[in-house]
Amino acid sequence: MDNLLDFFKAYDISLSQMIIVAIIFFVTIAMELSIRLFFRRYEKATQHSHTIKILFYLSLNKPLQLATMVIGFYFMAMHVLTWFRFTSFFDQVVTPGVELGLALCFFVLMNTFLSRLKTYSITKKTRTDGGYNNFAKIEQIHKLGQALTIAVMVFVIAAILGLKVAQGVAYLGGGLAIIALVFKDTISSVFGGLIIYLDSPYAVGDWIYTIDGTIQGTVEKISWRLTHIRTFDKRLIFTPNNLLITQAVVNASRMSNRRILQYIGLRYDDFDKFEAIQKDIYTYLGEHPDIDQNCLTLVNVVNGSTDMGSTTEGFFGGSSLNFQVYTFTKVTNWLKFQAIQDKIMMDIGRIIYRHDAEIAFTTMTLDISSEGAEPSPQAT
The missing domain is CATH 1.20.58 (Methane Monooxygenase Hydroxylase; Chain G, domain 1)
Incomplete structure (x- = not known):
C-alpha cells in the first residue's frame, strides 16, 4: 500500500x-x-x-x-x-x-x-x-x-490514418494486379458472383441443376466466391461461382407451370369404350380448377416410341390400349403439385371404372391347337 x-x-x-x-x-x-x-x-x-x-x-x-x-x-x-x-x-x-x-x-x-x-x-x-x-x-x-x-x-x-487517397489507390491497383495473377481462380469466382448478382439466374431458395447433371439441389446461400447448394439427400455442395457461369444451369423453380404426363393402358376388351373415356377425361381436365386452361391439354393415344414399362409400345401395346394424359397445373410448388396430381389420377381411374372398363395389366394368352393332341387320361 x-x-x-x-x-x-x-x-x-x-x-x-x-x-x-x-x-x-x-x-x-x-x-x-x-x-x-x-x-x-x-x-x-x-x-x-x-x-x-x-x-x-x-x-x-x-x-x-x-x-x-x-x-x-x-x-x-x-x-x-x-x-x-x-x-x-x-x-x-x-x-x-x-x-x-x-x-x-x-x-x-x-x-x-x-x-x-x-x-x-x-x-x-x-x-x-x-x-x-x-x-x-x-x-x-x-x-x-x-x-x-x-x-x-x-x-x-x-x-x-492520414493516408492520401490517390496514392493509396495507386498502391491498391498494383497490389490487385499481383493478387490477380496469384489467385486467378479465386478472382474469377468473385467476378462470377458479381455476374450472378447482376444477371440473377437464380436466387436463394431456387432448385437448380446443371445440364450435365453433376450439380443439383436447392440454393442456400450466394456469397462473393461460392454458391452453397443443398442436394436432395441433404448434402451441402460448395460450388465456385465461376463453374456456374461457364455452363448451362437450369432453374427449375422458375417454371411457369408443372406438367402432368402420365401413360395409362386399357384392356383390349374395352376398345369400344375408349373414345367415351377419352372424352370424359378431357372434359374433366377442362373443368378442373387447378389445371391451367391457357396451357395445352391432351388426352390422346401414344406414339410408337413410348416407354410403357419395360417395352417400347404404341397405342396397340402388347397387352393394353395405351393413351397419355398431358396437362399443366397452375401451381409450381412441388408438394401442392403432388397432391393435385394424386387427386387427378384417382379421378381418372374412377372415370375408367364408371364406364365398366378396367386398367390393363401385363397378360399373356396361351393358344393351344387341338389338332393332333393326345387324349387325356380322363377321356380314355
Whole structure:
C-alpha cells in the first residue's frame, strides 16, 4: 500500500482524480447495461410490428453499446495518460484508435441493418400460394449495400490514418494486379458472383441443376466466391461461382407451370369404350380448377416410341390400349403439385371404372391347337 501511495505521489496523482476515473468507468458500464436492457425490452414490444424504421432502431443496439465503451475508454485514457504526461501517445494512438472504434460502430450499424432488412424483405415477399419466390433483387440490394458500406469504411479509415487517397489507390491497383495473377481462380469466382448478382439466374431458395447433371439441389446461400447448394439427400455442395457461369444451369423453380404426363393402358376388351373415356377425361381436365386452361391439354393415344414399362409400345401395346394424359397445373410448388396430381389420377381411374372398363395389366394368352393332341387320361 505504501509503495502504491508513493507511486501516486511521484506522479502527483490526487484521490479526486482517481475517483473521477472510477466514476467514468462505472458510468460507462451502467450506460452499456442500460442500453442492452432497453433494446431487449424494445425488441419484445415490437416483435409483431416490424417496420423499416423499427428495424433501424433495433440495429442501433450493438453500435450504441460499442460506442459507449469506446467513448468511456477515451475519457479514462485521457485522464490516465495525463497523469503520466503521455500526451503525445494520446494524440498519436488513442485519438485515432477511438476514431477507428467509432467508424467500426458505423460499420456494425449498417451491416446489422442490412441483414435485418434482408430478412424482413424475404419474409414479406414470400408467397403462400405455392408460386415462385424471387428474392434475387433483395440479394442484389443487400450486396450493393454491403459494398457501399465497405467502400465508405475504406475512405474513412484512410482519412483517419492520414493516408492520401490517390496514392493509396495507386498502391491498391498494383497490389490487385499481383493478387490477380496469384489467385486467378479465386478472382474469377468473385467476378462470377458479381455476374450472378447482376444477371440473377437464380436466387436463394431456387432448385437448380446443371445440364450435365453433376450439380443439383436447392440454393442456400450466394456469397462473393461460392454458391452453397443443398442436394436432395441433404448434402451441402460448395460450388465456385465461376463453374456456374461457364455452363448451362437450369432453374427449375422458375417454371411457369408443372406438367402432368402420365401413360395409362386399357384392356383390349374395352376398345369400344375408349373414345367415351377419352372424352370424359378431357372434359374433366377442362373443368378442373387447378389445371391451367391457357396451357395445352391432351388426352390422346401414344406414339410408337413410348416407354410403357419395360417395352417400347404404341397405342396397340402388347397387352393394353395405351393413351397419355398431358396437362399443366397452375401451381409450381412441388408438394401442392403432388397432391393435385394424386387427386387427378384417382379421378381418372374412377372415370375408367364408371364406364365398366378396367386398367390393363401385363397378360399373356396361351393358344393351344387341338389338332393332333393326345387324349387325356380322363377321356380314355
